Ligand SMILES: [Ca+2]
Ligand SMILES: [Ca+2]
């Protein structure tokens with residue numbers, strides 16, 4: 183067939199466009215460019231190590247900052263006002279009387295309207311100083327903070343569901359056992375000024391609050407023994423968690439009567455998952471999003487397909503352009519489309535940027551950031 187000049191130009195243009203879109207379509211890790219993280223927040227030194235995420239019913243976002251990198255800046259919980267579109271300190275974390283530090287990590291609102299958070303004292307003192315704290319809220323303002331659960335090693339992720347508080351403890355320090363723990367503590371155990379206490383980890387198997395124990399197999403250059411880190415529920419109430427140290431991913435299935443069954447391994451394969459930090463549930467797709475601190479990646483567990491896949495992964499980055507820099511927490515911004523934020527749901531990702539051996543993040547740099555991904 184003879185082509186005239188116009189046809190040739192059109193064919194040529196189509197080839198160029200196809201070539202460009204193929205090139206722009208995926209990054210070097212095979213991730214779809216439509217999920218490239220963008221910069222949502224860049225904090226100054228006031229939040230030199232951000233960690234946890236929560237949201238209130240109005241869609242305002244809360245980010246905890248334990249500030250391990252420069253504790254001269256007191257640990258704080260920051261609040262993003264959705265309407266004003268700006269961040270401000272919400273409340274200073276309560277200092278532990280023995281360590282002198284506050285260290286808020288995972289946080290979530292309860293149905294009682296109060297904010298609960300994990301006070302991770304493990305980096306200051308490994309001897310059961312960590313606690314679960316309650317921030318009493320009145321008319322949107324913090325009134326006071328007090329411990330509700332004590333005798334924790336490394337309080338990490340927290341969730342509230344029904345009449346109970348759930349959280350993970352990432353270390354046990356029981357000889358020759360590399361364990362992590364998922365706890366469920368009924369709200370009645372810390373009602374009326376009471377404080378609930380966990381049993382020591384050597385007795386975790388018989389602790390009535392302990393729902394499941396994870397086991398970590400340290401590997402490679404990381405040799406990290408950290409256990410259960412992130413935690414979330416799906417819409418049925420099944421629990422998901424995973425190990426920071428080796429990426430093993432678990433579920434604890436809910437029974438018909440609301441009790442929980444035995445913890446089950448879903449993924450134990452370093453080629454698929456080698457680090458699980460914060461996780462969250464995405465009801466629309468029935469997925470669990472997973473922050474992979476080691477590889478600067480966001481993965482997801484497709485509950486229906488029973489498969490783990492990667493949404494995004496990037497090279498070492500300082501995060502100033504929005505790319506992931508040791509992502510530690512993920513949160514789907516609730517009904518974000520209703521807030522006039524466009525037609526796609528938003529995934530908020532906190533970058534911890536406080537590196538441990540063997541992670542892709544090479545430097546605790548000066549950019550302290552939150553990323554946002556259009557889903
Ligand atoms: Ca975490
Ligand atoms: Ca950074």
Ligand SMILES: [Ca+2]
Nearest residue numbers: 507535545547
């Ligand atoms: Ca960095």
